[in-house]
Amino acid sequence: MFVGTLRLDLLLGDVHSLKAKRSVVRPIVAELARFGVSAAEAGAQDLHRRAVIGVAIVAADARHCREVLDSCERAVMGHPEVDLLSAQRRILRPEDDLDPFDVVHDD
Numbered sequence: 001m002f003v004g005t006l007r008l009d010l011l012l013g014d015v016h017s018l019k020a021k022r023s024v025v026r027p028i029v030a031e032l033a034r035f036g037v038s039a040a041e042a043g044a045q046d047l048h049r050r051a052v053i054g055v056a057i058v059a060a061d062a063r064h065c066r067e068v069l070d071s072c073e074r075a076v077m078g079h080p081e082v083d084l085l086s087a088q089r090r091i092l093r094p095e096d097d098l099d100p101f102d103v104v105h106d107d
Contacts, residue, residue, distance in 0.1 A: 004065030006055040007088040013081045
């Protein structure tokens with residue numbers, strides 16, 4: 001089992017309110033979900049012109065993770081109303097055992 005993650009940092013175009021921001025971000029997140037991934041706005045929620053979208057996939061092989069994450073990144077780049085500032089990708093392999101103290105807890 002492989003887990004792939006993608007963090008997309010976006011600069012939004014002519015957006016002047018959080019309501020307008022939602023109208024741009026929500027359709028992008030919905031589009032990403034069609035790739036069989038989990039996607040959500042995961043940062044910069046209080047900024048009008050910035051958004052961070054997190055994407056995750058679980059797959060049987062790393063190649064499939066990479067292909068799907070590539071497709072997600074291309075889909076976001078195809079939206080003229082946003083500029084992709086950065087994309088950070090990570091593929092976790094079965095041998096990448098996490099230390100139990102690395103787990104984040106909401107206290």
